[in-house]
Amino acid sequence: MKKFLNHVETLLDESLAGFARAHADLVELHVKPCFIKRKQPTRSGKVAVVSGGGSGHEPLHIGFVGQGMLDAACPGHIFTSPTPDQIATAAEAVENGGGVVFIVKNYAGDVMNFDLAVEMLECPVKVVLVQDDVSLPKEHDIGRRGVAGTVVVEKIVGAAAEAGVDLAALKALGDKVAACTASIGVALSGCNVPALGGPTFTLPPDKIELGVGIHGEHGRALTDFTSATEIVKQMAEAISEDLKPEPGQPALLLVNGLGATTLMELYLIYELAYQFWRQRGLDICRSLVGNYTTALDMAGCSLTLTLLDEELIRWWDAPVCTPALRWGC
């Protein structure tokens, strides 16, 4: 495994320094504890939107800090939750009289540490939990994992917060978009964790991991490597079984690369998924294709579908000005 790095221990800090420097017009880096905060001042009374989680999923979450999305993001070490102190300090730094919404991917460590941060804070805080990965059943004992649908939740909640929506309504909006968002991933390979010096897992040449998590967690099944059309069908059916969209339903389709998959393949996957759902009457009216929630250098992708209504379309279309997602500004 060859990776660009000086020392495993300093990789994240050096990288975050570069990130903040390259996007100095949009974000600022705070060290000890470490977080990225938006540079542009916010209006007094605006609810602060804060997220975070283990690093290695870039651009999630740091790439989504900025006007119309996150006010701060707390990057933990690679595949490791940020600490309660880190989260609470970030929240205090961006709280501006309107309280705080935490957007949290459903992993035990993240949930615990964000909950501890809530207890440390004196301002009102609401937590929106993202558990969009349909590879696990809804009744799974620790619930479903949060994966690329997190980007959609962050965009929608961030846009509404920017427009002045209050804390209680933002919590309701976040829960609403999280509930109508479903994702599933597929891995063609494992990913190389720098501290391990090698891949998290290996797959036989003729197998893929359907329902893989963004840390390489096992999914639904080790299935045959087959045509893109067949793989997309398996993924899209899993999502459709969960969301049960009605014909005519407007929807957002996100095709997310897990790290080492070419854009050429991602757009192929997009086309096949679009065709799948169009044949079932869905109105895919919003789209996003690219690397938004990665698993280091994993080869693979995920599909995310969000069922939309007029309110969600309005927030999705609202201006966003972040390093990784930018339109209308």
Place this chain on the structure above:
Amino acid sequence: MKKFLNHVETLLDESLAGFARAHADLVELHVKPCFIKRKQPTRSGKVAVVSGGGSGHEPLHIGFVGQGMLDAACPGHIFTSPTPDQIATAAEAVENGGGVVFIVKNYAGDVMNFDLAVEMLECPVKVVLVQDDVSLPKEHDIGRRGVAGTVVVEKIVGAAAEAGVDLAALKALGDKVAACTASIGVALSGCNVPALGGPTFTLPPDKIELGVGIHGEHGRALTDFTSATEIVKQMAEAISEDLKPEPGQPALLLVNGLGATTLMELYLIYELAYQFWRQRGLDICRSLVGNYTTALDMAGCSLTLTLLDEELIRWWDAPVCTPALRWGC
């Protein structure tokens, strides 16, 4: 080698269909011959800016079609030049009374086919040749390759064309920015070409290819895999020896991923390159970090430095509205 595809022969067409559909607000796909054109109408008399080349480098060039950058892009098959017919038809489709600028990466096939297209066209056409890869000496018999610096040339020329700059001045501007742009790449691995079913080359575990081309061409040297700081130093020195920037010189730094390299690594590389040039007095005042000119799924990156002046900064900062580069709109 596992890739998402149905058939090698249909991969590109299916992928382009998905690309055009996902970005239907910005671009349109023309088939037989194949090109991507911008959707937004242009003012009469605007010079049309057209580029193209082999596929496999996405988002280059298709991702840069739109307001403020390219009017059309002609994707050839993977690592294969577009045909003269394809290029000429695309140019005719977007020519609007001001003539056409072709932005061409310096590869024998591309140069020949764009030149043949010039002969086929009745409107005035100028060619801007990009040969930013400093891994080869300037006096190399077929000249230097065009690599990621192409993105900078397309952005600068596209912005000026949008603002109404005429054909002769655009040609001069394109030549100017191409002349003050230098790049060098490094590969940690080969890339997998779908039609080959495997990698273009393999590297020993302790070696990297310094000066690699975006099709996996050999570079300056097979060198030791060492620290990121040392690798960046070798790359940045090669660029500095070529451009010989003066202290205080404003510059744009582009850190480009070749496909399978994480953003975490790219931002680390950015930080190290920034420090290298800051210590030598350069004023890195504009930055771009991400996958902009890829070599399929190659692990590796390239550095590009463009020496700026007030004019180039103005065109760089101008609004751009394309699938892969967007700001100010």
